[in-house]
Amino acid sequence: MTTPMPDALSAEQVVLTGARLASAEGVADGLSLVLRHGEIETVVPTAELTSNARVIRLDGCTVVPGLIDLHVHGGGGSSFDEPDPEAHREVLRFHARHGVTAMQASLVSAKPGDLERRLDALAVSRQTAGFGAALLGVHLEGPYLAFEQCGAHDPAALRSPTPSEAQALLARGGLVTMVTVAPEVDGVAEFVRQLTTAGVVIAAGHSSAGAADLAVAVSNGLTHLTHLWSCQSTLVRRGPHRVPGLLEESLASDTLTAEIIADGHHLPATLIEIARRCLPGRIVAVSDATAGAGMPDGYHYRLGVVECEVIGGVGKVIGEDAFAGSVTPLSGMLLHLHRELGWPLPEAIAATSLRPAQVLRLAGRKGRLAPGYDADLAVLDAELSVVATMAGGRWIYSTDAA
Numbered sequence: 001m002t003t004p005m006p007d008a009l010s011a012e013q014v015v016l017t018g019a020r021l022a023s024a025e026g027v028a029d030g031l032s033l034v035l036r037h038g039e040i041e042t043v044v045p046t047a048e049l050t051s052n053a054r055v056i057r058l059d060g061c062t063v064v065p066g067l068i069d070l071h072v073h074g075g076g077g078s079s080f081d082e083p084d085p086e087a088h089r090e091v092l093r094f095h096a097r098h099g100v101t102a103m104q105a106s107l108v109s110a111k112p113g114d115l116e117r118r119l120d121a122l123a124v125s126r127q128t129a130g131f132g133a134a135l136l137g138v139h140l141e142g143p144y145l146a147f148e149q150c151g152a153h154d155p156a157a158l159r160s161p162t163p164s165e166a167q168a169l170l171a172r173g174g175l176v177t178m179v180t181v182a183p184e185v186d187g188v189a190e191f192v193r194q195l196t197t198a199g200v201v202i203a204a205g206h207s208s209a210g211a212a213d214l215a216v217a218v219s220n221g222l223t224h225l226t227h228l229w230s231c232q233s234t235l236v237r238r239g240p241h242r243v244p245g246l247l248e249e250s251l252a253s254d255t256l257t258a259e260i261i262a263d264g265h266h267l268p269a270t271l272i273e274i275a276r277r278c279l280p281g282r283i284v285a286v287s288d289a290t291a292g293a294g295m296p297d298g299y300h301y302r303l304g305v306v307e308c309e310v311i312g313g314v315g316k317v318i319g320e321d322a323f324a325g326s327v328t329p330l331s332g333m334l335l336h337l338h339r340e341l342g343w344p345l346p347e348a349i350a351a352t353s354l355r356p357a358q359v360l361r362l363a364g365r366k367g368r369l370a371p372g373y374d375a376d377l378a379v380l381d382a383e384l385s386v387v388a389t390m391a392g393g394r395w396i397y398s399t400d401a402a
């Protein structure tokens, strides 16, 4: 391989050859990717390559579509909660090292002034590109959540949405791409209708919603479920009657897509298998990564106002025996699903690339290795470790091994 590898931003073709191509559609040898103008121009049998373009040999490697992470709070010691573009760049660079080419910045619940400062800073970061994974938009994971399901969110920040607050979010011109809500909270039904009309993806989470509240939200345009099992109500008995919680309503859904935190800590294999069987083709792996991702045991970080620590490969709230996001990037979840849980590689790639693109309605240009798609890809070595990452035709990460 050549070092440094040429970008594929201009009219000049760059050809990636020698690697196995793996995507949601399958795994294939003997194909080369022809890139230019930041896009995949064609995928051709290597034997038919005639181009005198710049060729990058990736023998022994696997090229996959760039991973897309819908739920990221931070990574590498930095957090999207910090109203500081340099902290944001650090998070985007950290996840680029793990094969992620695009992500949403997730913000935990905060008081109105704090939330506005964070959104202002992320609006600036979203405009600057080229130093890491692309920032697709902001995922507000609150503050319109249920108190009893607040998890690591500050309960003092939780509130009901107002129509004017919805208008203020929409006035930010597409910055907010997803909002997690508890459907049973006052004012949420109208909020969901306002935001989905404008194209924002709405997810149910941190909620005790039952069938009726969830059905109203779905009829108003809600399409997604935030981290199954985490901060979802579950079955209760009222007298002799069993009443499903949000978890059971989620698993019985015919249409909704759903997140799993597949870090090997949040969900045992049995639960992931239940989700896989109940929601075939609708499971999305998310990192829910925090500033603790990539940091050693004992590292302290904050999730909003909550103090957390990396303990035994996962983030925990200090003083409570509770998880506070994960410390595993999406590449680690791809490996967990494939290696430890035995998912076929295309299915694991679907859950970490094509399907998150579908959730954000970007599947026409992201999540596949196909002509006309963005040149977003990750190069994995024989152990399926990330050795290089390209976003929009630009190498945003590479090791000496690439």
Ligand SMILES: [Zn+2]
Pocket: 071, 073, 106, 141, 288, 325
């Ligand atoms: Zn989260």
